[in-house]
Amino acid sequence: xxxxxxxxITDSAELARTEERITKxxxxxxxxSGQLDRLEAGTFKALSEIHRILFEDIYEFAGKLRSENIAxxxxxxxxxxxxxxxxxxxxxxxxxxxxxxIEKYVEMNIAxxxxxxxxxxxxIWLDLMLKRSLGKVIDxxxxxxxxxxxxxxxxxxxxxxxxxxxxLALTDKINDxxxxxxxxxxxxMYEGYTAYKTDEI
Numbered sequence: 051x052x053x054x055x056x057x058x059i060t061d062s063a064e065l066a067r068t069e070e071r072i073t074k075x076x077x078x079x080x081x082x083s084g085q086l087d088r089l090e091a092g093t094f095k096a097l098s099e100i101h102r103i104l105f106e107d108i109y110e111f112a113g114k115l116r117s118e119n120i121a122x123x124x125x126x127x128x129x130x131x132x133x134x135x136x137x138x139x140x141x142x143x144x145x146x147x148x149x150x151x152i153e154k155y156v157e158m159n160i161a162x163x164x165x166x167x168x169x170x171x172x173x174i175w176l177d178l179m180l181k182r183s184l185g186k187v188i189d190x191x192x193x194x195x196x197x198x199x200x201x202x203x204x205x206x207x208x209x210x211x212x213x214x215x216x217x218l219a220l221t222d223k224i225n226d227x228x229x230x231x232x233x234x235x236x237x238x239m240y241e242g243y244t245a246y247k248t249d250e251i
Contacts, residue, residue, distance in 0.1 A: 053166055055108050073104045073170060077234045080104075081227060086174070091182040092145045092154065094137045094163070101164055101171040109166065116165040125203070127162035136161045148186075148220075151179045152213045156205045173233055181224045190233040192219040 052065040059065045080086045080103050089096035102113025115137070119130050128136045140161060143154045155176045162168045177187040193215060201211035223229040 053109065056110065057108060069105075069108060069167075072107050073167070074231075074234055076104045076107075077170075077174065078227075078231065080174075081230050086178065089178060091178045092141070092143075092151075092175075094141045096178065097158070097163070097171060097175045100174050101167055104171055105167050111165050113164075115163050118165060120162060120165070125206075128160060133161060133163060137163055145179050145183055148180075148184060148217060149213060151176070151183060152216060153209060154179070156202075156209050156212065159202065160206050170234070177230075177233065180220075184220075185224060186220045186222055187224050187229065188216055188233065189219045189221040189223070189229055191235075 052059060052062040055065060057065070057068055059068060080100070085103070086100075089099055098113045105112035115130075115133050117130055120127050137158075140154060140157045143157065144150045145154055155172065158175070159168065159172060164171070173188075173190065180186045180188065197215050198212075201215050205212045221229060
């Protein structure tokens with residue numbers, strides 16, 4: 051059974067297709083309107099606003115901290131009880147160098163602040179930090195899916211691999227719409243529809 055949604059969709063595959071169609075359109079508008087560039091890079095407010103814009107037509111919880119405990123496989127993301135504190139701590143992490151930015155990205159992924167759509171909003175948030183601090187973004191089409199997923203799974207213990215993989219995909223095409231949209235397309239390769247295990251609290 052898929053997550054309760056504003057579209058009234060009860061089929062997981064249909065919800066995944068609808069999510070992709072709507073969030074790609076919203077992501078394009080976020081870029082084209084210049085709204086993305088007005089956000090304060092590295093803040094939870096920016097991440098929350100990205101998530102809200104992408105998912106506001108699909109989920110009531112768009113842009114809001116999750117109230118459920120969630121897990122993927124055997125890995126449990128940050129407890130909902132301590133999520134607000136965790137996000138506040140992550141927000142204060144430095145973001146001057148490439149290593150610092152990836153470390154911040156990894157920590158926010160471990161927190162997984164939203165019920166759904168963390169990967170999609172998180173990658174836009176990451177690119178915004180890279181763009182502001184380094185004048186670079188990730189060319190996500192140059193990132194191998196399996197390597198990325200394995201490195202992200204390992205990142206809570208060892209972030210060397212994810213830093214290496216993403217460093218090889220850096221580009222200075224920071225204002226290129228095609229590069230940006232490749233990142234949105236890649237999000238569905240990496241993420242797609244994820245059925246998290248949840249515990250209501």
